[in-house]
Amino acid sequence: xxxxxxxxxxxxxxxxxxxxxxxxxxxxxxxxRGTITGLIGPNGAGxxxxxxxxxxxxxxxxxxxxxxxxxxxxxxxxxxxxxGVVRTFQLARVFGGLTTIENLLVAAPGQRGESxxxxxxxxxxxxxxxxxxxxxxxxxxxxxxxxxxxxxxxRNLSGGQKRAVETMRALMTRPKLLLLDEPMAGxxxxxxRQLEDMFLGLTREGLSLLLVEHSLDTVDRLCSKVVVMAQxxxxxxxxxxxxxxxxxxxxxxxxx
Amino acid sequence: xxxxAADGLGAMGAWEFYLIVLLVYLGTDLLAAWGxxxxxxxxxxxxxxYIVTIAAGAYAYVIFTLGSPAAAGDFQMYVxxxxxxxxxxxxxxxxxxxxxxxxIGITGxxxxxxxxxxxxxxxxxxxxxxxxxxxxxFLNGNAGLVLLPNFAPLSDQDPEIQRWAYVGIVxxxxxxxxxxxxRFTTGPIGRxxxxxxxxxxxxxxxGKDVVLLRLMVQAAGGALxxxxxxxxxxxxxxxxxxAWAYVETLAxxxxxIVGGMGNDRGVSVGTFLIAIxxxxxxxxxxxxxxxxxxxxxxNRPALTQDLGWIVLGTLTILFIWFRxxxxxxxxxxxxxxxxx
Numbered sequence: 001x002x003x004x005x006x007x008x009x010x011x012x013x014x015x016x017x018x019x020x021x022x023x024x025x026x027x028x029x030x031x032x033r034g035t036i037t038g039l040i041g042p043n044g045a046g047x048x049x050x051x052x053x054x055x056x057x058x059x060x061x062x063x064x065x066x067x068x069x070x071x072x073x074x075x076x077x078x079x080x081x082x083x084g085v086v087r088t089f090q091l092a093r094v095f096g097g098l099t100t101i102e103n104l105l106v107a108a109p110g111q112r113g114e115s116x117x118x119x120x121x122x123x124x125x126x127x128x129x130x131x132x133x134x135x136x137x138x139x140x141x142x143x144x145x146x147x148x149x150x151x152x153x154x155r156n157l158s159g160g161q162k163r164a165v166e167t168m169r170a171l172m173t174r175p176k177l178l179l180l181d182e183p184m185a186g187x188x189x190x191x192x193r194q195l196e197d198m199f200l201g202l203t204r205e206g207l208s209l210l211l212v213e214h215s216l217d218t219v220d221r222l223c224s225k226v227v228v229m230a231q232x233x234x235x236x237x238x239x240x241x242x243x244x245x246x247x248x249x250x251x252x253x254x255x256x
Numbered sequence: 257x258x259x260x261a262a263d264g265l266g267a268m269g270a271w272e273f274y275l276i277v278l279l280v281y282l283g284t285d286l287l288a289a290w291g292x293x294x295x296x297x298x299x300x301x302x303x304x305x306y307i308v309t310i311a312a313g314a315y316a317y318v319i320f321t322l323g324s325p326a327a328a329g330d331f332q333m334y335v336x337x338x339x340x341x342x343x344x345x346x347x348x349x350x351x352x353x354x355x356x357x358x359x360i361g362i363t364g365x366x367x368x369x370x371x372x373x374x375x376x377x378x379x380x381x382x383x384x385x386x387x388x389x390x391x392x393x394f395l396n397g398n399a400g401l402v403l404l405p406n407f408a409p410l411s412d413q414d415p416e417i418q419r420w421a422y423v424g425i426v427x428x429x430x431x432x433x434x435x436x437x438x439r440f441t442t443g444p445i446g447r448x449x450x451x452x453x454x455x456x457x458x459x460x461x462x463g464k465d466v467v468l469l470r471l472m473v474q475a476a477g478g479a480l481x482x483x484x485x486x487x488x489x490x491x492x493x494x495x496x497x498x499a500w501a502y503v504e505t506l507a508x509x510x511x512x513i514v515g516g517m518g519n520d521r522g523v524s525v526g527t528f529l530i531a532i533x534x535x536x537x538x539x540x541x542x543x544x545x546x547x548x549x550x551x552x553x554x555n556r557p558a559l560t561q562d563l564g565w566i567v568l569g570t571l572t573i574l575f576i577w578f579r580x581x582x583x584x585x586x587x588x589x590x591x592x593x594x595x596x
Contacts, residue, residue, distance in 0.1 A: 057457070081463035089461070095454035097518070098447065101591045105444070106451045107462040113444025126444060134591060151590050166458075173462050 006069050008033045008177050008208045009054070009085075015062035016046075016053050023049040025232035026063065031177065036199060036209040038223035038240070040216070042253055045229040047212045048090050051179050054210075055087040056080045067177070082109070084176030088183060090212075092162040094169075096155030100146060103154050103165050104137040105130075107172035140168045143198065145191070160186040167195065177208045184218055196222055216240065228252065268416045276419045277491075278532060283426035284488040285531040289511045289523050290437045291480030295357075296509065297517035297586075298441050299473045300453030302374035304505055305360045305381035306481060309353040311388075311500035313482025314489040316352035318401045320345035321490075328403070332396045346429075346486050353482015354475045361474030365467050370456065381502040389497045400496020404489070426487050433480055434520070440476055441520055449473060450518065450586075503565070507535060510568045514575050516582030525583055530568060538564040 007030035016024040024046045031037040039047050052058040054065055056077040065073045072080060077087075095103050111133065112118050113126030123130075141147050144164050149157065154165055167183050184192045199209060199222060213219050219226055220240045228236045228243060230252035236243055243249050288310055295301045319336035322328070327337070340348075360380050364373035389398045413421075440446060449469060452459045456466045489495045507530060515526020541547050541560040551559040575582060 055461070057461075077457075077460040078463050078465050081461055086463075087461050089458070093455045093458040093461075095451040095458065097450055097454045097586065099588060099591070102447055102589065103451075105591070106447050106459075109463060111444045111448075114448055118443070119439050119445060122439065123443060130444060137591075151588065153588065169458075169462060 005033055007031055008068060009210065010066040010069075011050075011054060011063070012066075013063035014050065014053060014060055014065065016049050016058060017061055022232050024053060027227075027229065027232070027234045028063075029227045029234060029237060031208050031210050032225070033208055034203050034206050035224045036203055036211055036222045038219040038226040039210060039212045039229065040214075040219055040226060041229035041235070044231075045252075046232040047229055048181055050229065051087060051181055051210070051212055055085055055179050057087070081173065081175075084174075085179065086170045086173050086175040086177075087179035088163075088166045088170050088181055090181040092159065092166045092186075094154035094157070094162045094165050096153065098154055099151050100154055100157065100161075100165055101134075101137050101141060101150040103169050104140055104172045105133055107169040108133040108136065109173055137172065140171065144168055144194075158186075160188060160191070163187060164191065164195075171202075175207065177210065179210045179212075181212045182214060183211070184213060184215055192218070216244075268419070272416070273419070276423055278536060279423045280426050280488070280491045281536070282528065282532050283423075283430050284484045284491075285508070285511070285527050286430055286524055287433045287480050287484035287487070289508050289515075289527040289531075290433060290520065291477035291484070292505070292508045293512045293517065293520065293523040294437060294440055294449075294480070295473055295477040297512050297519075297523065298446065298453060299449045299470055300370065300456070301361070301365070301470055301473065302370070302377070303357075303360060303474070303477070304374050304378035304502065304509075305384070306377075306477070306508060307500045307502060307505040308360060308381050308384045309357045309478040309481030310485035310488075310504075311384070311495075312356035312478075313349035313353040313485030314495045314499070315388075315395055315401070315485075316482065317345045317349040317486035317489050318404060318495055319395075320348040321404050322401070323405075332399070332401055332403075333393045334395050334401055335393075342490065346483070346490070349482045349486025350479045351482070353485065354479040357474040357476075357478015357481065358471055360478075361471045365470050365474075378502060381505065385497050385501065396496075398497055400494055400498070402494035404493045422491055426491075429483060429487055433483060436476070437480065437520060440473070441518075453518075506572075507531065507568060510572045512582075513572055513580075514582055516584040516586065518586035519582065519584045522582050522584030522586075529583075530571075534567055534571075535564050538567070 009031040012028045013026050014024055015022065015026055027050060039050065041047050053060045056075050059074050064071060067083060067085060095106065098106065111126065112129040118126045141150055146161065146164060149161065154162065157165065163183060163186055170178055183195065187195065196218060203209065211223065223240060226238065226240045226243055227234055228249050235252055236246055236249050292303065292306045295303045319334055320338050320340045322337050323339040324337040325333055360377055363380050364376035368376055388395050391397065395401060448464060452464060452466050452469055460466050511526040511530040512523050514530060515524065516522025538560045541563065547559060551557060
């Protein structure tokens with residue numbers, strides 16, 4: 001092939017302001033294919049806002065977002081999701097009136113039962129595709145150790161379980177690029193380590209991740225590259241081990 | 257009810273006629289409540305303008321059935337007047353309800369958040385009623401349209417048989433309507449719609465086109481509303497803005513909330529309770545002399561009707577407080593254990 005593969009995500013000069021506050025102030029970085037990139041920084045640095053703009057949840061006020069080299073700036077969230085960019089939320093959002101397993105089932109892409117033909121044809125048309133999806137969902141629940149919660153309403157789950165459901169749901173879409181906003185918050189240490197292993201395994205299958213995370217240990221273990229944000233700007237970029245020693249990063253974390 | 261013979265009821269007794277009326281009301285109310293449940297209970301669109309889809313179906317039926325205004329001596333004004341047969345007029349009602357449902361959807365769903373959609377749709381309902389009332393050449397304004405040609409599939413038959421035949425037609429429409437409804441509320445699409453209801457942002461984040469899904473539901477719910485309106489007007493023979501005040505949506509909404517949001521059977525039970533037992537039941541309070549005396553005392557001629565609305569409002573509040581899932585809660589599907 002010769003040349004290095006293009007990054008899956010390239011962000012350049014991205015701007016988002018709320019009134020006079022420049023929450024994201026011209027940031028640029030990229031996420032390489034099949035890697036985990038960390039996005040860290042003190043509270044209020046603009047990490048979540050950046051994520052919200054990248055995934056199409058909020059319209060940008062400037063800058064560009066390229067996915068696989070294609071300009072997707074400001075595309076609606078559901079369109080980006082169909083192209084493989086799937087995000088989770090800082091406060092886990094589950095479908096409370098659906099059961100845990102339904103939360104997973106609903107996320108499967110290209111379900112026959114969701115189409116106009118599915119409406120006309122009924123169960124005979126979509127039964128087989130539904131069974132496949134069901135198999136995947138049960139497998140996923142098993143991997144997260146939540147089989148016993150399959151038929152529980154998602155609104156009755158604990159905070160950590162909801163977060164796990166959200167992550168499973170995102171994975172059910174078969175994403176290319178996952179944008180995870182603090183996926184480990186509220187998880188038990190053992191599940192959190194398990195999830196780390198799972199993410200690393202998925203990158204070997206070609207999945208790329210952009211991870212907003214507060215636990216620097218997690219970031220250390222997972223991320224080949226870390227982007228440090230402070231006050232809406234990219235402060236530094238590199239490996240976690242290098243960044244730890246840099247003065248401006250330490251200052252940002254202490255002073256905020 | 258008066259003397260049956262004088263009302264042209266033929267051999268039918270007054271009670272039999274009343275039963276037929278109630279059955280037609282029940283059928284048309286069921287279709288409407290199912291449509292609203294699909295929109296509100298299943299998909300989370302609080303369409304406070306739902307009655308407009310019913311009105312659209314009714315008016316469409318009227319102008320498709322009536323001949324040209326001039327042919328009837330111009331005693332009422334309206335657009336159209338196609339003089340077409342019953343099935344065509346019924347289909348026109350379905351299409352009109354569906355189109356109006358989508359139009360109502362577009363006003364609220366494109367730009368507004370869930371809480372504001374309800375307000376926008378309520379306003380559409382009020383505006384539609386105002387426009388139809390004020391614009392007399394459009395649909396004869398406040399006076400409404402009357403004197404529909406009698407629907408007579410068995411015109412050589414006794415009126416009793418004709419009316420029972422109409423009940424049969426309503427029943428068939430209900431069966432078809434329920435079948436269509438179940439296609440939307442069960443299976444993968446039902447799951448997706450409920451996901452949209454529970455969290456539209458999370459649904460968008462996994463690739464669901466929330467606006468498109470909701471507009472699709474508006475089309476389907478509106479079609480049910482349109483069918484309901486067309487069938488109703490085909491029976492009662494006239495239609496005016498008084499028949500579709502915005503509060504009528506609230507009666508259906510009460511049926512949905514009391515019966516069980518998102519549960520088609522629950523909503524059917526709720527419709528029977530609210531639309532028939534309570535709203536028709538209060539009519540019998542007219543026979544209570546004490547109430548008549550109160551009416552006179554407060555100079556409030558529609559006291560029994562007011563009582564009906566008070567009961568409805570109270571029920572809605574009580575259910576939202578103490579049993580928000582309704583009489584029959586939404587069913588929880590079991591997928592967990594691997595089935596043979």
